Amino acid sequence: MQELIKKAGILIEALPYIRKFAGTTVVIKYGGNAMVNDELKNSVMEDITLLKFIGLNPIVVHGGGPDISKALADKGVKSRFINGLRYTDKITMETAQQVLIGKTNKEIVSLLNTKGGRAVGISGIDGSFIICEKSHTEVNGEEVELGYVGDIVRIKPCMLNLLTNDQYIPVVAPIGTDEDGNSYNINADTVAAAVASAVNAEKLILLTDVEGVKDADGNIVYEADEYDIHKMIADGVISGGMIPKVTGCLDAINSGVRGVHIIDGRIPHCLLLEIFTKSGIGTLIKSEHY
Numbered sequence: 129m130q131e132l133i134k135k136a137g138i139l140i141e142a143l144p145y146i147r148k149f150a151g152t153t154v155v156i157k158y159g160g161n162a163m164v165n166d167e168l169k170n171s172v173m174e175d176i177t178l179l180k181f182i183g184l185n186p187i188v189v190h191g192g193g194p195d196i197s198k199a200l201a202d203k204g205v206k207s208r209f210i211n212g213l214r215y216t217d218k219i220t221m222e223t224a225q226q227v228l229i230g231k232t233n234k235e236i237v238s239l240l241n242t243k244g245g246r247a248v249g250i251s252g253i254d255g256s257f258i259i260c261e262k263s264h265t266e267v268n269g270e271e272v273e274l275g276y277v278g279d280i281v282r283i284k285p286c287m288l289n290l291l292t293n294d295q296y297i298p299v300v301a302p303i304g305t306d307e308d309g310n311s312y313n314i315n316a317d318t319v320a321a322a323v324a325s326a327v328n329a330e331k332l333i334l335l336t337d338v339e340g341v342k343d344a345d346g347n348i349v350y351e352a353d354e355y356d357i358h359k360m361i362a363d364g365v366i367s368g369g370m371i372p373k374v375t376g377c378l379d380a381i382n383s384g385v386r387g388v389h390i391i392d393g394r395i396p397h398c399l400l401l402e403i404f405t406k407s408g409i410g411t412l413i414k415s416e417h418y
Contacts (some may be wrong), residue, residue: 152394
């Protein structure tokens with residue numbers, strides 16, 4: 129009986145958050161260990177399905193870098209990176225498209241559907257809803273092109289809105305197209321942030337392999353605003369690969385997303401723990417309107 133009462137208490141704790149976020153859109157960037165560990169896969173898909181059933185509108189954006197690298201290796205093609213970004217020639221682009229749209233995306237859709245969800249897999253090519261242009265990076269002060277890697281020009285949210293309003297869960301592969309119909313690979317974090325902005329999402333949630341943003345003493349920072357993040361960067365508390373992640377979060381905040389969460393996808397049911405408990409488990413970067 130005590131165990132049942134404890135479970136009831138958990139539901140009661142979640143009630144104000146369910147009431148607050150019902151009808152809102154939540155964009156989830158799905159990646160890291162949560163994509164490769166079967167137990168975590170099932171946990172995340174159960175969380176996403178439950179979010180839909182209790183009145184939120186989840187949109188999933190996924191990565192797939194390791195799968196692309198493996199597929200290229202199987203073809204005898206060596207992956208090449210410039211400033212941490214994958215150089216994408218024609219064969220790499222074709223492989224990325226096959227893997228992200230034909231394999232990874234459909235596996236996620238299938239798993240969500242087995243949990244009772246109504247998932248639909250799409251990419252930015254469908255309805256030309258992600259329009260992009262060729263991306264470049266800088267090496268030793270010179271501009272270097274990355275092949276078929278895209279920077280987002282605009283998002284057309286109509287298809288996403290139609291799906292979410294009709295009880296579906298969109299699952300987005302990070303492939304876009306330019307005005308001439310050429311396909312481009314796009315960073316999944318970038319796509320998730322742009323999609324969240326385009327659909328006026330309440331939340332953008334990044335599933336990562338870290339616990340969240342940490343302070344100078346190594347403790348998780350559970351809440352921060354734009355000032356806090358800039359100060360931690362200036363003080364060297366946030367460094368390395370976390371800098372582009374948090375600056376991407378700030379871009380989303382400045383584009384209208386009310387809150388961005390960086391959470392540890394290695395924790396079972398991490399989405400429910402972050403959204404429906406008082407303290408959460410990761411870092412919430414919030415806008416002034418949160």
